[in-house]
Amino acid sequence: MAKGERVADSVPLISLITINYNQAIVTCEMLESTRRLKYPRFEIIVVDNASVEDPTERINQGNYPNVKVVVSPENLGFSGGNNLGIRHAKGDYFFFLNNDTEVTPDLLDQLLAPFKTNSKIGITCPKIRFYDHPTIIQYAGYYPLNRYTGRTWSIGLGETDRGQHDQSGPTAFAHGAAMMVSRRAVEEGGAMDESFFLYYEELDWSMQIQRAGFQIYYQASALIYHKESISVGKTNPLKVYYHTRNRLLFMRRNVSGFPLYFFILYYFCFALTKAAFLYALKRQKEYLIALKNAILWHFRNKIRRPKKEALPQVVAVS
Incomplete structure (x- = not known):
């Protein structure tokens, strides 16, 4: 106690x-x-x-x-x-x-x-x-x-x-x-x-x-x-990968219908295109690869729509 x-x-x-x-x-x-x-x-x-x-x-x-x-x-x-x-x-x-x-x-x-x-x-x-x-x-x-x-x-x-x-x-x-x-x-x-x-x-x-x-x-x-920095943390390929992959994952899991279609159009035509252009301009090849892999993940994995999951079994702790 x-x-x-x-x-x-x-x-x-x-x-x-x-x-x-x-x-x-x-x-x-x-x-x-x-x-x-x-x-x-x-x-x-x-x-x-x-x-x-x-x-x-x-x-x-x-x-x-x-x-x-x-x-x-x-x-x-x-x-x-x-x-x-x-x-x-x-x-x-x-x-x-x-x-x-x-x-x-x-x-x-x-x-x-x-x-x-x-x-x-x-x-x-x-x-x-x-x-x-x-x-x-x-x-x-x-x-x-x-x-x-x-x-x-x-x-x-x-x-x-x-x-x-x-x-x-x-x-x-x-x-x-x-x-x-x-x-x-x-x-x-x-x-x-x-x-x-x-x-x-x-x-x-x-x-x-x-x-x-x-x-x-x-x-x-x-x-x-x-203790997180007040400024935006330094970008790295791992961060680019998960931010890109998971923003799309979050929307696919939680939004449906016309808003989701609009988001996908916006995301691919504007947000991702802009990011790819900037990475290419700065010759950040590893960031472009992270961006590509983040998108490919969605073609290779089926998205689970949220559903109720059981609470993990509690282990007795002495």
């Missing part, structure tokens, strides 16, 4: 699930920040996605609150790693947290509060600010998806936090860096789809959970800090 305290069974157990991939030091920094948490009953599941070095010993040496390390023999990606974490989690709520974040003391209490007031809430997300620019917002909810262009934007992104996004309420999408999900929402909505591997998986899951009848809720009074 967290912090060695005996807590009444009426207090929900929260399973904090985080993924480590060759970043043991960063993960330990996040775990160190969990000592600040005031919530009396939580466990931490660290899923290692086949890192070069097993982080178990380093993490255990830190003597962090109620931590279990689960080492995967293969890299399962974001969705697969989190699904593996669920299999080892005993909580009433799952809190998926990026390893490159720092928590605030009342984070779990604030994220849990909306569930008590509305049974239709399936996911809660905190306000996210950039760690290196602690007054700048990264996430304060999401705008609805444009079904014709496949675009959406994080509310407040890049803005100085002056309290302009302190109104809590339902939002279109959860943010993968920090999202608390009820066990009931996972049981009824299904686990994350593992075909994404990197990027777009939390957007797809948000749609999946909402189709099951649940809301996604932005809790403005909850706050974390994210």
Whole structure:
């Protein structure tokens, strides 16, 4: 039991699930920040996605609150790693947290509060600010998806936090860096789809959970800090591949009819053509290959339309 305290069974157990991939030091920094948490009953599941070095010993040496390390023999990606974490989690709520974040003391209490007031809430997300620019917002909810262009934007992104996004309420999408999900929402909505591997998986899951009848809720009074750069991360062929492949995958799984046909026309005639032209102009052959492979993937793989999937069997953890 967290912090060695005996807590009444009426207090929900929260399973904090985080993924480590060759970043043991960063993960330990996040775990160190969990000592600040005031919530009396939580466990931490660290899923290692086949890192070069097993982080178990380093993490255990830190003597962090109620931590279990689960080492995967293969890299399962974001969705697969989190699904593996669920299999080892005993909580009433799952809190998926990026390893490159720092928590605030009342984070779990604030994220849990909306569930008590509305049974239709399936996911809660905190306000996210950039760690290196602690007054700048990264996430304060999401705008609805444009079904014709496949675009959406994080509310407040890049803005100085002056309290302009302190109104809590339902939002279109959860943010993968920090999202608390009820066990009931996972049981009824299904686990994350593992075909994404990197990027777009939390957007797809948000749609999946909402189709099951649940809301996604932005809790403005909850706050974390994210160590992701405030600027757009450096592009590389792997990122080009998954962003290209998964944007199309997300739309094919979640949009149908005329909006999907319009998106495909827009995507191939404008977005992809523009990207290919720029890569060719800069002689970035490896990016062009990534772009080609991302599109070919769709011709070689049948797309599974979302459906309810059973909650992964929970493994008893001593």
